[in-house]
Amino acid sequence: MPRLVECVPNVSEGRRGDVIDRLADAIRAVEGVRLLDRTSDVDHNRSVFTYAGEPDAVVRATHALVDLAFREVDMRTHKGEHPRLGAVDVVPFIPLAGVSMGECVDLAHRFGREVAERHQVPVYFYAKAAMRPERVRLPDIRKPEYEGLAALLESTHDPDAGPRRLHATAGAIVVGARPFLIAFNIELDSTDLKLAQRIAKEIRESSGGLPAVQARGFMLTDPPRVQVSMNLLDHTTTSLETVWREVETRANAAGVRVLRGELIGLLPLDAALQVTAGALKLDGFTRDRVIESHFLE
Amino acid sequence: MPRLVECVPNVSEGRRGDVIDRLADAIRAVEGVRLLDRTSDVDHNRSVFTYAGEPDAVVRATHALVDLAFREVDMRTHKGEHPRLGAVDVVPFIPLAGVSMGECVDLAHRFGREVAERHQVPVYFYAKAAMRPERVRLPDIRKPEYEGLAALLESTHDPDAGPRRLHATAGAIVVGARPFLIAFNIELDSTDLKLAQRIAKEIRESSGGLPAVQARGFMLTDPPRVQVSMNLLDHTTTSLETVWREVETRANAAGVRVLRGELIGLLPLDAALQVTAGALKLDGFTRDRVIESHFLE
Numbered sequence: 001m002p003r004l005v006e007c008v009p010n011v012s013e014g015r016r017g018d019v020i021d022r023l024a025d026a027i028r029a030v031e032g033v034r035l036l037d038r039t040s041d042v043d044h045n046r047s048v049f050t051y052a053g054e055p056d057a058v059v060r061a062t063h064a065l066v067d068l069a070f071r072e073v074d075m076r077t078h079k080g081e082h083p084r085l086g087a088v089d090v091v092p093f094i095p096l097a098g099v100s101m102g103e104c105v106d107l108a109h110r111f112g113r114e115v116a117e118r119h120q121v122p123v124y125f126y127a128k129a130a131m132r133p134e135r136v137r138l139p140d141i142r143k144p145e146y147e148g149l150a151a152l153l154e155s156t157h158d159p160d161a162g163p164r165r166l167h168a169t170a171g172a173i174v175v176g177a178r179p180f181l182i183a184f185n186i187e188l189d190s191t192d193l194k195l196a197q198r199i200a201k202e203i204r205e206s207s208g209g210l211p212a213v214q215a216r217g218f219m220l221t222d223p224p225r226v227q228v229s230m231n232l233l234d235h236t237t238t239s240l241e242t243v244w245r246e247v248e249t250r251a252n253a254a255g256v257r258v259l260r261g262e263l264i265g266l267l268p269l270d271a272a273l274q275v276t277a278g279a280l281k282l283d284g285f286t287r288d289r290v291i292e293s294h295f296l297e
Numbered sequence: 298m299p300r301l302v303e304c305v306p307n308v309s310e311g312r313r314g315d316v317i318d319r320l321a322d323a324i325r326a327v328e329g330v331r332l333l334d335r336t337s338d339v340d341h342n343r344s345v346f347t348y349a350g351e352p353d354a355v356v357r358a359t360h361a362l363v364d365l366a367f368r369e370v371d372m373r374t375h376k377g378e379h380p381r382l383g384a385v386d387v388v389p390f391i392p393l394a395g396v397s398m399g400e401c402v403d404l405a406h407r408f409g410r411e412v413a414e415r416h417q418v419p420v421y422f423y424a425k426a427a428m429r430p431e432r433v434r435l436p437d438i439r440k441p442e443y444e445g446l447a448a449l450l451e452s453t454h455d456p457d458a459g460p461r462r463l464h465a466t467a468g469a470i471v472v473g474a475r476p477f478l479i480a481f482n483i484e485l486d487s488t489d490l491k492l493a494q495r496i497a498k499e500i501r502e503s504s505g506g507l508p509a510v511q512a513r514g515f516m517l518t519d520p521p522r523v524q525v526s527m528n529l530l531d532h533t534t535t536s537l538e539t540v541w542r543e544v545e546t547r548a549n550a551a552g553v554r555v556l557r558g559e560l561i562g563l564l565p566l567d568a569a570l571q572v573t574a575g576a577l578k579l580d581g582f583t584r585d586r587v588i589e590s591h592f593l594e
Contacts, residue, residue, distance in 0.1 A: 002592060034591045052588060096588060184577075244577055261577035269589040276569045279576035280481075280541055280558035291349055291393060292566040294331045295299060296592050 002296040004096035005104060006036075006052040006180065007062050010089045011069050012078050014040040014047050019072045024049065026064040032057035036266055045080030046089075050266075052096055055103065059111050062091060063118075066173070070119055075146045075171040083142045085124075085149055086171030090138060092127065093177045096268050097287075104177035105129045112175035116162030119170065122153060123161040126176035131160050138174065146171040179212075179234040182271060183264035186228045186247045189257040193219050196226035199250045203228075203243060210246065212237040225259070235271045241278035269293070299593040301393035302401060303333075303349040303477065304359055307386045308366045309375050311337040311344050316369050321346065323361040329354035333563055342377030343386070347563075349393055352400065356408050359388060360415075363470070367416055372443045372468040380439045382421075382446055383468030387435060389424065390474045393565050394584075401474035402426045409472035413459030416467065419450060420458040423473035428457050435471060443468040476509075479529040479568060480561035481537060483544045486554040490516045493523035496547045500525075500540060507543065509534040522556070532568040538575035566590070 013019055020040050027035050033053035040047040051061060066088050073087035091111070093104040108129035116123045130136045144152050150166045158164060159172065166172060188196060196217030201207045204215040212234040218227045228247050232238060240261075248258045269287055277285035287293040310316055317337050324332050330350035337344040348358060363385050370384035388408070390401040405426035413420045427433045441449050447463045455461060456469065463469060485493060493514030498504045501512040509531040515524045525544050529535060537558075545555045566584055574582035584590040 002589075004589070004592065006588070036588060036591060052592075240577060258578065261579050263577075263579060263582065263586065266586055266588045269587050272573045272587055273569060275573040275576050279572050280537060280560075281555065282558050282560060285560065289560065289563055290566050290569055291303070291333060291563045292299075292301070292593055293589070294333060295301065295349075296589055 003054055003098040004052050005055045005058045005099050005107065006050065006094040006096050007058050007091065008048060008050050008094065009062060009065055009091045010084075011047045011049070011065070011073065012045065012075065012080065012084050012087050012089055013069065013073050014042055014045040014080065016072075020047050023047065023065055023068055023072075026068045027051050027061045030057055030061040030064060033061040041082075043080070044082035045078065046082050046084070055099060055107055058093070059107060062111060063114070066091075066115055066119070070121075070167075070170045074169045076169060078146070083139070083145055084171075085142055085144075085146055086121070086167070086173050087169065088173050089142075090126070090174045091176070093129075093175075094180050095177075096180065097270065101128055101177060101179065108175050108177045112173075113161045115173060115175070116159075119167060120165075121162050121167040121170055122157075122159035122164065122172040124157075124172065124174045125160045126174050127178040129176040135160070138176075141174055179236070180268055180271070182232040182235055182240065182267060184230050184232060184240060184243065185262040185264070186230070186244065187220065187259045187262065188226050188228070188251050189259045190226050190251075191219070191224050192254075192256070193217060193226050195251070195254055195256060196228050199247055200228050200230075202250060203230075203246050210238045210242065213243060235268075235274065239274045239278065240271060241275045244275075300351055300395040301349050302352045302355045302396050302404065303347065303391040303393050304355050304388065305345060305347050305391065306359060306362055306388045307381075308344045308346070308362070308370065309342065309372065309377065309381050309384050309386055310366065310370050311339055311342040311377065317344050319369075320344065320362055320365055323365045324348050324358045327354055327358040327361060330358040338379075340377070341379035342375065343379050343381070352396060352404055355390070356404060359408060360411070363388075363412055363416070367418075367464075367467045371466045373466060375443070380436070380442055381468075382439055382441075382443055383418070383464070383470050384466065385470050386439075387423070387471045388473070390426075390472075391477050392474075393477065394567065398425055398474060398476065405472050405474045409470075410458045412470060412472070413456075416464060417462075418459050418464040418467055419454075419456035419461065419469040421454075421469065421471045422457045423471050424475040426473040432457070435473075438471055476531040476533070477565055477568070479532055479537065479564065480527070481529060481540065482524050482526045482559040482561070483541065484517070484522055484524045484556045484559065485548050486556045487523050487548075488516070488521050489551075489553070490514060490523050492548070492551055492553060493525050496544055497525050497527075499547065500527075500543050507535045507539065510540060532565070532571065536571045536575065537568060538572045541572075
């Protein structure tokens with residue numbers, strides 16, 4: 001059984017193509033790591049790298065990325081719309097296969113302490129790796145931004161690792177562990193925005209619906225149709241199969257057909273197989289029943 | 298994209314555990330090949346090995362298996378209930394991923410001719426690799442069995458490769474290419490055997506139903522329930538998703554619920570993802586959307 005961890009660092013550089021290419025190359029150069037996606041936004045002046053591999057290899061790749069980003073990005077002159085605390089703004093470790101959340105929390109703590117030591121940079125732990133309840137949510141930590149952080153390092157923003165002193169060019173870094181997030185939309189054969197909004201409200205956790213589900217109703221154009229747009233924050237708690245069924249049941253009850261699903265980005269194998277197992281009502285259908293799973297590195 | 302072929306040879310030895318272990322070891326010893334399953338039957342005096350890998354590696358493993366089986370099995374003294382022509386009775390090559398059926402036909406022909414040359418054994422090509430219409434079906438080729446084959450080698454059983462002379466100890470060998478076969482059963486919340494038999498009849502190809510589907514209705518005991526038992530001979534023609542829907546629709550129309558599905562053996566990743574895509578109505582959902590597919594050897 002291969003052990004796979006994903007890491008999705010956000011780097012405060014979205015404009016200089018040559019620098020972004022070299023950041024991607026630094027990740028790719030680490031054996032056993034696959035760069036799965038990279039996206040850059042000029043307005044946000046920010047790039048997101050998605051890669052995965054065996055835990056130690058992912059930590060090596062993340063050090064390589066941080067080393068290079070710290071050399072290339074100077075927060076004293078950085079401008080961009082997206083809130084950020086540093087050159088490498090946030091580093092989440094995500095369990096994909098054969099690795100527990102606890103191991104990813106340990107990985108985040110180990111990596112964060114290594115970075116703090118190596119670069120003398122303040123480090124905050126967030127999400128499942130948070131060491132204080134007020135540091136679970138990323139926006140709460142990120143609120144003062146780079147420009148306001150220096151003044152708070154002795155008070156509310158006392159770091160979890162590293163010095164109580166801002167790294168002049170790299171700022172600070174937020175490191176954590178969280179479940180894989182699946183972005184999934186369901187399109188309805190309807191233009192009734194209120195229906196999509198009602199379904200979204202009924203199924204999302206914040207209104208007492210399904211655990212680990214965020215949902216909103218949207219209107220699409222061309223052709224005009226409504227969509228229930230969701231984030232599944234933990235597919236082992238609430239699966240794609242479950243949200244599909246819950247949305248379909250409610251749409252059908254209102255006399256509306258479900259037209260199609262749309263997955264944004266990549267999916268862990270186990271999340272896809274959950275759907276297979278649910279659709280065919282299979283007991284105990286796990287990845288070892290899939291031939292290719294025996295050929296994973 | 299990894300290229301994967303499966304091979305499922307049937308060897309006429311199901312009793313001597315040490316020999317069967319060594320046959321399995323011969324397959325495992327080939328780099329890049331994974332032995333996925335092995336089953337032996339004492340009454341049939343027969344073992345089935347299921348392994349997969351990159352095409353050349355699978356051919357190497359199959360030669361290793363044949364070499365050893367030809368040394369160990371003597372058809373002059375072989376007894377068993379299952380019809381067979383030789384020490385290695387049948388060798389099907391099956392495309393799994395990134396390999397076409399045409400390539401597996403070529404692989405079967407290449408392997409068959411190599412075996413004919415190396416061991417001076419008569420070879421018949423069957424299924425998609427058949428060179429004559431009367432040799433598509435395995436039972437037709439196997440009918441005379443080892444004991445009756447010698448007399449027919451100059452007439453109806455003139456081999457497709459190799460000498461017109463039985464290999465004294467190893468008999469003859471049947472080599473071919475065929476699609477992956479999925480054995481899939483659906484259990485109904487009913488004891489109405491006639492219902493299961495009617496559904497089976499309506500969906501199977503031989504009665505004008507779904508292409509590449511074989512189906513029968515069965516009664517299970519403990520608890521008593523009926524089952525529609527199917528072989529999907531080509532999941533790219535008729536998928537698990539399709540047979541599930543066709544069986545469920547007919548059962549529901551008779552006021553009967555579908556209880557569960559049951560998969561026998563392993564499944565190719567693409568067959569599992571077809572179900573995921575169907576259940577969530579996803580357009581263009583292919584294996585590269587699954588993170589782990591980027592970690593296949």
